[in-house]
Amino acid sequence: MKIAIVCYPTFGGSGVLATELGMSLYEHGHEVHFIAYKKPVRLKNLNENLFFHKVNVPDYPLFNFQPYELALSTKLVEVIKSYSIDLMHVHYAIPHAYAAYMAKKMLKDQGLTVPIVTTLHGTDITLVGNHPFYKTAVNFSINKSDIVTCVSQSLKEDTLDQFDIKKDIEVVPNFINISKYKIQQEKCIEENPMPSKELIITHVSNFRPVKNIKNVILVFNNIQKKVNSKLLMIGEGPDKQMAEQLCKDLSIQDKVEFLGNTNQVEKNLCHSDLFLLPSNTESFGLAALEAMASKVAIISSNAGGLPEINIHGETGYLTDSNDIESMSNYAISILKSPQALEEFKLKAFKKAEAFDINKVVPLYEEIYKKALKTLK
Numbered sequence: 001m002k003i004a005i006v007c008y009p010t011f012g013g014s015g016v017l018a019t020e021l022g023m024s025l026y027e028h029g030h031e032v033h034f035i036a037y038k039k040p041v042r043l044k045n046l047n048e049n050l051f052f053h054k055v056n057v058p059d060y061p062l063f064n065f066q067p068y069e070l071a072l073s074t075k076l077v078e079v080i081k082s083y084s085i086d087l088m089h090v091h092y093a094i095p096h097a098y099a100a101y102m103a104k105k106m107l108k109d110q111g112l113t114v115p116i117v118t119t120l121h122g123t124d125i126t127l128v129g130n131h132p133f134y135k136t137a138v139n140f141s142i143n144k145s146d147i148v149t150c151v152s153q154s155l156k157e158d159t160l161d162q163f164d165i166k167k168d169i170e171v172v173p174n175f176i177n178i179s180k181y182k183i184q185q186e187k188c189i190e191e192n193p194m195p196s197k198e199l200i201i202t203h204v205s206n207f208r209p210v211k212n213i214k215n216v217i218l219v220f221n222n223i224q225k226k227v228n229s230k231l232l233m234i235g236e237g238p239d240k241q242m243a244e245q246l247c248k249d250l251s252i253q254d255k256v257e258f259l260g261n262t263n264q265v266e267k268n269l270c271h272s273d274l275f276l277l278p279s280n281t282e283s284f285g286l287a288a289l290e291a292m293a294s295k296v297a298i299i300s301s302n303a304g305g306l307p308e309i310n311i312h313g314e315t316g317y318l319t320d321s322n323d324i325e326s327m328s329n330y331a332i333s334i335l336k337s338p339q340a341l342e343e344f345k346l347k348a349f350k351k352a353e354a355f356d357i358n359k360v361v362p363l364y365e366e367i368y369k370k371a372l373k374t375l376k
Helices: 013-027 068-083 093-108 135-144 153-162 178-191 213-226 240-249 265-269 286-293 324-335 338-353 357-373
Strands: 002-006 031-036 050-054 087-091 116-120 147-150 169-171 199-204 229-234 256-260 274-277 297-301 316-319
Touching: 002 013, 002 068, 002 093, 013 031, 013 050, 013 087, 013 286, 013 357, 031 068, 050 068, 068 093, 087 093, 087 357, 093 116, 093 135, 116 135, 116 357, 147 153, 147 357, 153 169, 178 265, 178 286, 178 338, 199 213, 199 265, 199 286, 213 229, 213 240, 213 274, 213 324, 229 265, 240 256, 265 286, 274 286, 274 324, 286 297, 286 338, 297 324, 297 338, 316 324, 324 338
Parallel strands: 002 031, 002 087, 031 050, 087 116, 116 147, 147 169, 199 229, 199 274, 229 256, 274 297, 297 316
Antiparallel strands: none
């Protein structure tokens, strides 16, 4: 198949998943075309069957805000015609599914019909999609897609509850390439055969308010009082400066490292012991899954899809997103017992294996076949 993938090219979960999916589809023998306003951060090794097409948005003085959706629709039409694309797989309802539908209508006028598969990731439903300015357009875009998928059962329920959806929604979970994490774990052991005297706590996110960054710092502050530990904060975003200042206010800045964005999160995770994710909302929790694949125990909120991957009492613990005391106590209880910590790590890795890319990509391939049958 020839597949056009539209996604955000950033470090966010939807962009990471879309990129990993596309590269895996290429390895399965498909021709894959990424379309975005810049090259996705994890996209590598472009060649004759793996393409990137940049959406250029001209600076036209008539507009206060440049019309990205219009430029994206036009680029989709251009790429689909030039490369005889079979289907579009768009990640996020707005603006991607909306732009894909406009492209589909333009192509139909030229005698071409290309189906749309839309994958919902979370904030396109729970935050952006629910805003009164966008809700009607989101509802329209979902219903005009040929097939709709979402990344967790929780997100499916939220979508059906908040919108008037006439389409079936198929749950296809996020995934990780488990072999990549196994290889990295072996490298970590070779590089550091002696375990660190400090236990390593890690958080990875885009540092938006929904990720509850303040609570990450407050929980770690409680942990470090009882356990010799340090905190790795991976990512960039609007709450980073606040987090850095809070560390100074608590006099723990020498125990916290802010590492910024990275394409190789697994290199940091393989040295970690515990992962903190106290998000207010989380449609799936890809960062937690990546930590579990690195044999890291999880302390997370019970928001959204997190209980579907982090099993309370087995892979880690779940609490309400603002229950700092419970998160701290659970974390300390795990970290103070080397035997318990090792058991949680092994169970986390075992759970992560169920989300291996080689188990999930075939589900998308079947969905693509189904989408193509809608043309007949």
